[in-house]
Amino acid sequence: xxxxxxxLSDREERASFQRRLLERYGHSLVxxxxxxxxxxxxxxxxxxxxxxxxxxxxxxxxxxxETSTTTSEGRVGYLILDEDPMSLKRRMVDLEESHPFGRxxxxxVLTLTKAYHRSDLGKGMRKCFLCEEIAQVCVRSQRHPxxxxxxxxxxxxxxxxxxxxxxxxxxxLLAELSCSPKFGLVTPFTSGSHxxxxxxxxxxxxxxxxxxxxxVVGLETDDPLLFSKLRTIGRSMEEAMFRATxxxxxxxxxxFLFLILITALRINPDRSTLNQTIRTLTEPVKEDFSDExxxxxxxxxxxxxxxxxxxRGLVVDGMNPVLDDYLPFFTDExxxxxxxxxxxxxxxxxxxxxxxxxxxxxxxxxxxxxWYQKQASKHIDQDKEAWQTFSEECISRKLSGGGSAxxxxxxxxxxxxxxKEGNL
Amino acid sequence: xxxxKPAQAGTLESNDIYVQILPNPKEEIEIRLKSxxxxxxxxxxxxxxxxxxxxxxxxxxxxxxxxxxxxxxxxKARIESAVERSLC
Numbered sequence: 001x002x003x004x005x006x007x008l009s010d011r012e013e014r015a016s017f018q019r020r021l022l023e024r025y026g027h028s029l030v031x032x033x034x035x036x037x038x039x040x041x042x043x044x045x046x047x048x049x050x051x052x053x054x055x056x057x058x059x060x061x062x063x064x065x066e067t068s069t070t071t072s073e074g075r076v077g078y079l080i081l082d083e084d085p086m087s088l089k090r091r092m093v094d095l096e097e098s099h100p101f102g103r104x105x106x107x108x109v110l111t112l113t114k115a116y117h118r119s120d121l122g123k124g125m126r127k128c129f130l131c132e133e134i135a136q137v138c139v140r141s142q143r144h145p146x147x148x149x150x151x152x153x154x155x156x157x158x159x160x161x162x163x164x165x166x167x168x169x170x171x172x173l174l175a176e177l178s179c180s181p182k183f184g185l186v187t188p189f190t191s192g193s194h195x196x197x198x199x200x201x202x203x204x205x206x207x208x209x210x211x212x213x214x215x216v217v218g219l220e221t222d223d224p225l226l227f228s229k230l231r232t233i234g235r236s237m238e239e240a241m242f243r244a245t246x247x248x249x250x251x252x253x254x255x256f257l258f259l260i261l262i263t264a265l266r267i268n269p270d271r272s273t274l275n276q277t278i279r280t281l282t283e284p285v286k287e288d289f290s291d292e293x294x295x296x297x298x299x300x301x302x303x304x305x306x307x308x309x310x311x312r313g314l315v316v317d318g319m320n321p322v323l324d325d326y327l328p329f330f331t332d333e334x335x336x337x338x339x340x341x342x343x344x345x346x347x348x349x350x351x352x353x354x355x356x357x358x359x360x361x362x363x364x365x366x367x368x369x370x371w372y373q374k375q376a377s378k379h380i381d382q383d384k385e386a387w388q389t390f391s392e393e394c395i396s397r398k399l400s401g402g403g404s405a406x407x408x409x410x411x412x413x414x415x416x417x418x419x420k421e422g423n424l
Numbered sequence: 425x426x427x428x429k430p431a432q433a434g435t436l437e438s439n440d441i442y443v444q445i446l447p448n449p450k451e452e453i454e455i456r457l458k459s460x461x462x463x464x465x466x467x468x469x470x471x472x473x474x475x476x477x478x479x480x481x482x483x484x485x486x487x488x489x490x491x492x493x494x495x496x497x498x499x500k501a502r503i504e505s506a507v508e509r510s511l512c
Contacts, residue, residue: 008501015435115436136493139439140461
């Protein structure tokens with residue numbers, strides 16, 4: 001599946017897909033999608049918002065069947081519910097009016113014979129984001145410049161996310177997943193170089209991991225056993241991940257990086273000395289590199305044979321490249337263009353070109369890594385078409401920079417954490 | 425050119441327009457419009473519709489439009505694809 005660019009034909013196709021779902025499953029169909037302006041509605045913000053609302057609906061309803069699509073309309077969730085459509089519509093309108101993301105989504109309720117509308121409940125039409133006018137009138141008259149509407153949406157999402165480390169964790173990982181094209185990695189549009197994985201599996205993994213963040217932020221930071229307690233939580237998270245993915249490694253590297261980063265930021269939120277805090281906190285990781293212990297992971301084996309440190313090397317050095325290079329690279333791109341997907345792709349290429357990514361080494365050896373790094377460096381300032389071609393080459397060589405993607409996710413987390421502290 | 429075969433395009437979603445094009449026994453163009461923004465934009469929508477039919481060389485049809493606040497380029501694109509589907 002490739003990315004479509006035609007929102008009009010995507011919308012027609014969705015209407016017939018909805019009809020097919022109702023013909024097959026009956027009952028009531030709930031469709032959740034982003035209430036987002038413009039012709040390219042797939043963004044990290046809309047992806048996160050729709051997945052968050054789907055998660056809420058799943059937890060509060062009796063879902064008989066669920067599926068999703070990602071097109072130029074962005075992420076769309078379809079849930080078949082065994083519930084009276086009229087009371088369901090009432091519940092969805094309440095949600096649109098009361099949930100923090102209510103106005104950022106459109107939630108439709110349909111049956112085979114009817115689409116339920118706000119007017120069926122005696123409700124008026126929805127208001128615009130930015131003024132008191134009816135939304136459809138503002139859209140029709142193009143009253144507000146698109147960049148103001150995009151900025152409003154981004155701000156609304158971040159205001160909610162930044163109140164809660166668990167949501168910052170979910171946002172960072174979902175944003176990384178949404179990013180496309182992605183050079184052999186899994187996106188909502190392709191499984192990349194991974195025949196045995198897809199975006200749905202990554203989302204299941206993210207949802208299984210996020211509750212543990214409450215445990216991480218509940219630890220006392222002056223506890224002498226802090227690091228061993230983090231390791232215990234990390235092991236439980238790996239088990240939860242493998243349960244959610246039926247044994248696939250979707251986020252093992254990310255778990256390691258996030259536990260350390262989240263804890264280090266709690267000890268010391270000051271960016272200028274954070275590297276020191278990370279070095280002190282991860283002192284025990286150095287034991288993993290000791291010659292006494294049999295290497296147990298790909299990263300450790302490569303360290304033993306070639307002195308390549310992988311993400312363990314990154315943390316025992318205090319994540320310096322992340323703080324001094326990748327993060328400023330990302331925030332500069334964001335400031336320049338406000339296009340977060342593009343900023344993420346470029347940052348990922350930059351990470352890929354410099355990181356000794358052991359997931360690339362595992363499949364491609366030193367030759368594969370050297371090719372991957374050189375190509376990444378060459379493609380940083382190219383356009384989407386060139387990125388697509390490079391992605392296809394990565395897939396034909398079965399290469400994918402899983403370690404680089406994990407690092408991109410923590411760059412996004414840092415972007416959220418430090419912009420909240422006014423520390424960027 | 426006369427429309428001989430019914431065809432449709434678009435959806436009833438917000439900011440879209442549902443277009444049905446039908447043969448007209450009276451051999452003229454008749455536009456029937458329903459719109460959520462009729463008061464503010466009814467006249468403009470009719471203009472865009474008529475202009476699009478003219479550009480396509482259509483001289484006879486019934487055009488049913490159910491508008492949910494679509495922009496001009498959406499209205500134009502939906503009518504064009506209804507015409508193309510009718511002619512193919």
